[in-house]
Structure formats: C-alpha cells, structure tokens
Amino acid sequence: MxxxxxxxxxxxxxxxxxxxxxxxxxxxxxxxxxxxxxxxxxxxxxxxxxxxxxxxxxxxxxxxxxxxxxxxxxxxxxxxxxxxxxxxxxxxxxxxxxxxxxxxxxxxxxxxxxxxxxxxxxxxxxxxxxxxxxxxxxxxxxxxxxxxxxxxEPYQRVLVPVDFSSSTNAAIELARQVAPNTPLVLLHVWSVPYEGKLRFAGVSQLTIDHYRRSAREEALQKMHQLAARHQLAVDEWTPCVMEGDVTLQISEQEQEHDCDLVVIGKHGHHFVEELLLGSVTQRVLADAQGDVLVTPSSLDE
Structure with a gap:
C-alpha cells in the first residue's frame, strides 16, 4: 500500500x-x-x-x-x-x-x-x-x-464482496488501509437472470449451463484483473465466485473463510443520503458475525 x-x-x-x-x-x-x-x-x-x-x-x-x-x-x-x-x-x-x-x-x-x-x-x-x-x-x-x-488481535482475514464497479475499488483500497498485510477474500456473487422465464420460453438446460460456465469464467478473469490493478500478490488474496443470493453468500463465505471483517459499499449520494442504506448493506450489517466496514463509492469524498 x-x-x-x-x-x-x-x-x-x-x-x-x-x-x-x-x-x-x-x-x-x-x-x-x-x-x-x-x-x-x-x-x-x-x-x-x-x-x-x-x-x-x-x-x-x-x-x-x-x-x-x-x-x-x-x-x-x-x-x-x-x-x-x-x-x-x-x-x-x-x-x-x-x-x-x-x-x-x-x-x-x-x-x-x-x-x-x-x-x-x-x-x-x-x-x-x-x-x-x-x-x-x-x-x-x-x-x-x-x-x-x-x-x-488484529484482523486475520477480510471478506470484500465485489461487483467490479467503482465502489469495488474503494472497498479494496480501504480494506488494505484498515487491515494492512491481511489476506483478502474477494467474493463475487452472480445468478442466471430470469432463469425460470428462460426455461418457460424453451431455452435448453444445455444453453443455461453454458451461460453459467461463461459467467463464472468471465468473473474469475475480472477478479484476477482487479487483483493485478491493486497489486495484490498471490498470497494476499483468494478468489471466490459463487452463484446465488448475494447476502446469503456473503454470510456463508464470511463463516466458510473465517473472516473477522467484511468490507462493503453503501448506496446513495447527496439528495438520497437520507434514504435507507442499500438492502444488501443493511442485511450484512444485521447478519454479519464479525465487524463490518461500510465505505462510500469513492474515498475522495
């Protein structure tokens, strides 16, 4: 850093x-x-x-x-x-x-x-x-x-959910500031959009499974590019690409990887600042076992 x-x-x-x-x-x-x-x-x-x-x-x-x-x-x-x-x-x-x-x-x-x-x-x-x-x-x-x-003790492992937006960069940067030299678990959660409707429309399971493989491979490629952008060495981070509900996967992976800190971005700026936190952020705050670090989309604010 x-x-x-x-x-x-x-x-x-x-x-x-x-x-x-x-x-x-x-x-x-x-x-x-x-x-x-x-x-x-x-x-x-x-x-x-x-x-x-x-x-x-x-x-x-x-x-x-x-x-x-x-x-x-x-x-x-x-x-x-x-x-x-x-x-x-x-x-x-x-x-x-x-x-x-x-x-x-x-x-x-x-x-x-x-x-x-x-x-x-x-x-x-x-x-x-x-x-x-x-x-x-x-x-x-x-x-x-x-x-x-x-x-x-100092933080031992940090979970950072990523969606490859600008807030992802801010979250990784902040994680390294708050927990320097601590391994990161970068988690990306995805799902097949409208899977039920696709089946109803006659899209084959083979096509849907192909989409699943492609989505996972693309996410892993983006994950490695993200790590390279932040100059993370191989032993400083672990990629985790999961399919399913975002908040459920954050909770499960926090426990699976024994993370004691979750770093997550919030939603809303300026005139919407008085609205509720993003639903994912709220649920993570309510369900997390360890500490939670909530970061704005940019650290330059």
Whole structure:
C-alpha cells in the first residue's frame, strides 16, 4: 500500500458503555498499525440534557457534573491505550444532536475512518432498527467501521464482496488501509437472470449451463484483473465466485473463510443520503458475525 493512501486520522465515537469500549480498542489497534492520529468522542445527546434541564432547571450542577464525569472517563480510557499508540490520543466531549456532532468532529479532524460499536446502552444499541447509528451510516460521506467483536488481535482475514464497479475499488483500497498485510477474500456473487422465464420460453438446460460456465469464467478473469490493478500478490488474496443470493453468500463465505471483517459499499449520494442504506448493506450489517466496514463509492469524498 502506498504511504499516500494511509489513514492519517481516525475518529471513534463511544457512549461509554462496556460494549462500546470494544470499538475504542479496535480503533486504537487500527490507528497504531497505520500510525494514525486517534480522536475519541462522546456526545451527550440533546434529549438527555433536555430531560435534566426540564427536571432540574437550566442552571443544574448535575449537567455540569455529567459532562465532567464523561471527560474524566474519556481521559482514563485514552490513558489505558497509551502504551499501544504511536500518536497521541485526543478526547472530546460534545453536546447536542449526536449524529450531527459526530459528523462535525469527523469533518474537523478530516477523519479517514469513523469507528462505532454495534451495541451499547445508549445511541448505539440498535444498529439495524433505525437507530442513531444507522442514521450515521446513512449520512456519513466517510467510511464507517462497525465493531461487533472484542478486538483480541488484529484482523486475520477480510471478506470484500465485489461487483467490479467503482465502489469495488474503494472497498479494496480501504480494506488494505484498515487491515494492512491481511489476506483478502474477494467474493463475487452472480445468478442466471430470469432463469425460470428462460426455461418457460424453451431455452435448453444445455444453453443455461453454458451461460453459467461463461459467467463464472468471465468473473474469475475480472477478479484476477482487479487483483493485478491493486497489486495484490498471490498470497494476499483468494478468489471466490459463487452463484446465488448475494447476502446469503456473503454470510456463508464470511463463516466458510473465517473472516473477522467484511468490507462493503453503501448506496446513495447527496439528495438520497437520507434514504435507507442499500438492502444488501443493511442485511450484512444485521447478519454479519464479525465487524463490518461500510465505505462510500469513492474515498475522495
């Protein structure tokens, strides 16, 4: 990987729950491996502070104490990472709308990666059910790493579903940034379009099988061209071409190849950013056993 493509700044958001601290430790691992700067942010959501003000008044010392406690907790958490970090760890406590503040901070530090936990006691607790975390994934123009597992070690194998579009290139590039020197499994899933209708129209099984062989051979050829374009050595990647349902194959191949990270692109830009994530991305986020890295179609955004 060229140095110019390395991650320089990483932002990790935490709600200070124990599960969310897994995200902080994973962010620290990635930052250390890439020699990136790490910023840890906690956002005191407007709804929480609003309730405090409603019950205890505008000048409540409880609000101040809450923010001070969060700052102290972040400081302690950052100090616990110190021995593993190449660059200093920065802390930030913000207040207001959670997603807005995370995006503001990511823009301010020019984060090449935002890291969040898949579970938590606060705004990260329901990733696939319309939570704030999903809104962050929809709105962010920056890559977002969703951490599910306790980070005992660096990533060992990365699954990258590919469709040979521009988002495929971004996904491979980002996978190599987040998990340098980690083997990649490049997965392409295809199917015979309108197979039932073709049979109904009298197309022979021999013709359909010929199409299957041709489609597989073409996909493998494109896969090797893709690997060559990204300068992947033979021992740095494994091709995997499967027929069937995309999300089912992603789930099966994640387990078959014992992958602990799935890198997948999201759909939607600009005026459609508030729409749902692509259906495949949503299902992968819901079903994946390991961590999921969601990348925009281009890393230049």
């Amino acid at each position: 060229h140095a110019s493509n390395a991650l320089r700044n990483i932002l990790v958001a935490t709600d200070l729950s124990s599960p969310a601290r897994h995200a902080v430790r994973r962010a620290a691992q990635v930052a250390s491996a890439s020699r990136a700067s790490l910023t840890v942010i906690h956002v005191a959501g407007g709804s929480v502070l609003g309730e405090l003000q409603r019950w205890l008044g505008q000048d409540s010392a409880t609000e101040t104490a809450l923010l001070e406690t969060a700052q102290h907790t972040l400081q302690t958490l950052s100090e616990s990472l110190g021995g593993h970090m190449v660059q200093p760890v920065h802390q930030e406590v913000a207040r207001g709308p959670v997603v807005d503040r995370i995006i503001d901070a990511a823009n301010r530090v020019a984060a090449g990666l935002i890291v969040i936990g898949a579970h938590g006691t606060g705004y990260l607790r329901r990733l696939a059910l319309g939570s704030t975390a999903e809104r962050l994934l929809r709105r962010s123009r920056r890559p977002v790493l969703v951490v599910r597992q306790t980070p005992h």
